[in-house]
Amino acid sequence: MSKILEDWQQKARDKQKENKQFLTKLQTRRGKGVEKLLPALHEEAFEQIDCLQCGNCCKSISPRFKAPDIRRIAKYLGMKEGEFIETYLRVDSDEDYVVKFTPCPFLGSDNYCSIYDVRPGDCGNYPYTDSYDFFKRPKITYENSTICPAVFYVLEKIKAKMDL
Template sequence: MAEDLLHNWEKKAAERQKEYARFLKRAEKNKVLKQLPDLHEEAFEKVDCLQCANCCKNYSPRFKTPDIKRISKHLRMKEGEFIDKYLNLDNEGDYVVKTKPCPFLGADNYCSIYEVRPSDCERFPYTDEDVILKRPHLTLKNSTFCPATYYVLEKLLVAK
């Protein structure tokens, strides 16, 4: 069943954006939040991020001040140096990587700063927290490139 669900998921996710949007808008928050931990875990039993890495290849996390401090220290760089070398300010005033794919993504899809990665990376794709409902625009976007987000939304739709 899960393999069928994930087969051709990009096309299916694109086709179901309106349905996902309606669901996220009307979802019973407490009912959904109770389901998320198990669905999140189930999704990651089926999806191997190292086979995908779409998030690292096409998007950037926000680098918050604690992330910048931690990562620059890990890289033995001054914070300003780290920012100049790797980051830009986006139109929302957040620091994001200058290049895509992420400069810390290796050819093997492993992250070279995994242990100190930005909190956005650690939390992504937010399928085990209320962000999935609080930021529906982000959830919809994530469902178009993250098979785990797609999987969780599909399972939520079936369970409603």
């Protein structure tokens, strides 16, 4: 395991202010080639991190459930859309559907997702370490760096490469 990942959660808490400032600066540097680093760093991170050993995302945050997600998942579960919403979802402050409670009701004790094949788009894209969203939403990336070891890893590697 990479030294970066040793006690990563404590490091993420200790570096909160520094990482928040770095991500804000990084957002203004878009177009400077920084995003080209993401695919390789994403692959490097996931060579060392097994999501099934972690599951922090499913245990602590909720994806947005968009209309196509709701239709697809309700059908998969053999439920009507309204029943699915009433059973599992609530509307958050951004007017998005999210799970009522954490951990996610579809997360098993083995960290496997019972709806993996039809999971929400947000779940499939998380943790955004291989896309421009990593820079586009610095507040979310910063928050994710305290939840997901891959985000923390990629963030630390970018900081080292940029000498910032």
